[in-house]
Amino acid sequence: MAFFDIPLPVFMGQLLIGLINGAFYAVLSLGLALIFGLLNIVNFAHGALYMVGAFVAFLLLDIAGIGYWPALLLAPVIVGLFGIVIERLLLRPLAELDHLYGLLLTFGLALLLEGAFRHFYGVSGERYAIPDALQGVFNLGFMFLPVYRAWVIVASLIVCIATWLLIEKTRLGATMRAAVENADLVRAFGVNVPLLVTVTYGFGVALAAFAGVLAAPIYSVNPLMGSNIIIVVFAIVVIGGLGSIKGAIVSGFLLGVCEGLTRVFWPEASNIVIFVVMAIVLIVRPAGLFGKAA
Amino acid sequence: MSQSNPHSAGELSHLADEESEHRTPLLADLRLWAVIGIAFLLIAPHFIYPVMIAKVLCFALFAAAFNLLLGFAGLLSFGHAAFFGFSAYVTGYCLQTLGFTAELGILAGTATGALLGLLIGALAIRRQGIYFAMITLALSQMVYFVCLQAPFTGGEDGLQGVPRRPLFGVVDMTSNINVYYLVLAIFCFGIFIIYRTVHSPFGQVLKSIRENEDRAISLGYDADRYKLLAFVLSAALAGLAGSTKVMIFQLASLTDVQWQMSGEVVLMAVLGGIGTMLGPILGATIIITLQNELAQIGSLTTIVQGAVFVVCVLLFRRGIVGELSHRWNRWRGRSDETTGEEPRTASKG
Numbered sequence: 001m002a003f004f005d006i007p008l009p010v011f012m013g014q015l016l017i018g019l020i021n022g023a024f025y026a027v028l029s030l031g032l033a034l035i036f037g038l039l040n041i042v043n044f045a046h047g048a049l050y051m052v053g054a055f056v057a058f059l060l061l062d063i064a065g066i067g068y069w070p071a072l073l074l075a076p077v078i079v080g081l082f083g084i085v086i087e088r089l090l091l092r093p094l095a096e097l098d099h100l101y102g103l104l105l106t107f108g109l110a111l112l113l114e115g116a117f118r119h120f121y122g123v124s125g126e127r128y129a130i131p132d133a134l135q136g137v138f139n140l141g142f143m144f145l146p147v148y149r150a151w152v153i154v155a156s157l158i159v160c161i162a163t164w165l166l167i168e169k170t171r172l173g174a175t176m177r178a179a180v181e182n183a184d185l186v187r188a189f190g191v192n193v194p195l196l197v198t199v200t201y202g203f204g205v206a207l208a209a210f211a212g213v214l215a216a217p218i219y220s221v222n223p224l225m226g227s228n229i230i231i232v233v234f235a236i237v238v239i240g241g242l243g244s245i246k247g248a249i250v251s252g253f254l255l256g257v258c259e260g261l262t263r264v265f266w267p268e269a270s271n272i273v274i275f276v277v278m279a280i281v282l283i284v285r286p287a288g289l290f291g292k293a294a
Numbered sequence: 295m296s297q298s299n300p301h302s303a304g305e306l307s308h309l310a311d312e313e314s315e316h317r318t319p320l321l322a323d324l325r326l327w328a329v330i331g332i333a334f335l336l337i338a339p340h341f342i343y344p345v346m347i348a349k350v351l352c353f354a355l356f357a358a359a360f361n362l363l364l365g366f367a368g369l370l371s372f373g374h375a376a377f378f379g380f381s382a383y384v385t386g387y388c389l390q391t392l393g394f395t396a397e398l399g400i401l402a403g404t405a406t407g408a409l410l411g412l413l414i415g416a417l418a419i420r421r422q423g424i425y426f427a428m429i430t431l432a433l434s435q436m437v438y439f440v441c442l443q444a445p446f447t448g449g450e451d452g453l454q455g456v457p458r459r460p461l462f463g464v465v466d467m468t469s470n471i472n473v474y475y476l477v478l479a480i481f482c483f484g485i486f487i488i489y490r491t492v493h494s495p496f497g498q499v500l501k502s503i504r505e506n507e508d509r510a511i512s513l514g515y516d517a518d519r520y521k522l523l524a525f526v527l528s529a530a531l532a533g534l535a536g537s538t539k540v541m542i543f544q545l546a547s548l549t550d551v552q553w554q555m556s557g558e559v560v561l562m563a564v565l566g567g568i569g570t571m572l573g574p575i576l577g578a579t580i581i582i583t584l585q586n587e588l589a590q591i592g593s594l595t596t597i598v599q600g601a602v603f604v605v606c607v608l609l610f611r612r613g614i615v616g617e618l619s620h621r622w623n624r625w626r627g628r629s630d631e632t633t634g635e636e637p638r639t640a641s642k643g
Contacts, residue, residue: 042424093608099424100370101607104564107557108603115596231553235432238425268443275436279417282429286420 009143018260023156026252027211028233031204033248037180038200041102047230048110049205053079053212058221068131075213076206083205087198117223125220152214160249235278247290344474348542350582351481357562357574359531362488365569367524368504372427373434377407379551381533386453386546396461400537407533415525438551452547567613
């Protein structure tokens, strides 16, 4: 069986890789969008914190012998707490300043984190084994689907949908959305907005760490793993618009698949396809696919 | 919120219009500084390794070109490595494969920078503020991947051993001293262009767009055209710096187009002082010296650069030159609106 002269297993395999990358893109851009909504900064350290998440999982196993499942919960919590410290100590003083200072500061943070991990762990990367329960493959008839990869997609989808429900359907989410619209007014109603901002940053960063743990068994745990993905995620965020949670999730998955399909038909272009899409979107619809007109 | 506040990019660079003509005494000093500086640079290669100073000058020009955009037009480009690095490749290719003479190679590189600036700038100015930064970063990453895969760039190896062809076909460029003086001339030329641009009616319009784009538009200025022109000029000068680098090191490599390089040039400008003439030059000098000292341990350079970024943004937003001239002005009892305040904030909402 073939599709445009391309064997179906190859096609499906690349589609799967695209979906997995899309899952990471979606979770990362979701975190970026959340943080941007309340703090008005683009968190440049997001990629670095994704990397830290993977390293925390690796270190938990290496030092304390704590396995994958607890790490999937613990690493986001640890990184989230770290994020809360960052927000309180470093980002809070910049809250009233130009948004670009936040970008510059988090860029500095990203360099610091990346440099520190590179200093201690080099660039070769550490292996992180797939947990026993997720070993093996499903035989779908036309292709073999590794269980772990299926799990990554399912887990990311669950987290994305849960976050979306949290924001759209709960009282806390309503307060958050109100604070995005008008922080001062919400504060006047007696809501502790600074706390909300801190928690949001912690949560957004925890999402990045969660993606990092999910990624650990697929890619090697590498100090540089965050820096390349973050630039792609930035492009996705430009395409989708930072204003919309749904937009962040949908465009994350879509562009991951788009990248995977390009790898089938024109492998050399797969690295740049997302940037090309971004350029086209900027020409056709400058506000982004899901963005409000600026 | 920021959607309703499209001018955020502008507010950043209120910081330090320190040589805003009439009142700052440092302006008078600036000419003095220029004379002292050039005199020093003319004799410097006799007691400092010329390649080292040439490298500093090259990056100082790069940082000054970047600062023209951020400091005076209020546009934060996170992708300036694309112009620097891609121009370096083009110059390298022209010298190595096409056999261009030095000045033609450098011209070709500069023109490439301008052209690339036109393409990237035209896309990036469609969005403002933070988006502008992200778009330039993403497009420069695309240029990086093109350089990685294109047939003429030598992939991971880059272009090595690029010949230093004679200037105008006659002036020998094989000695480091001759290259140094060529670089010095290019540097002075570039800085002069930037100085003239900033202090021209065009520069005034740029500043007005930075301060309040809507008002500039309502006064009849085509803000997008001004921004694009500033972007192209800045990209061309960054390309000139990149071409110069090939003359110094006979090497064009992926390092020059990587996003880390874009970050470095931002750091140079921020550390020295955004929106000052001397700031980027000082910033580049410090960063390059630092890199040389820490060269043995690559990761340490990254850590130190990250730390400098954080410290600058938290405590030192005017940068060194901006802070010094601010203090100087206050000492002289001139706490007027240009100098008497902390860097302005973006009013929310």
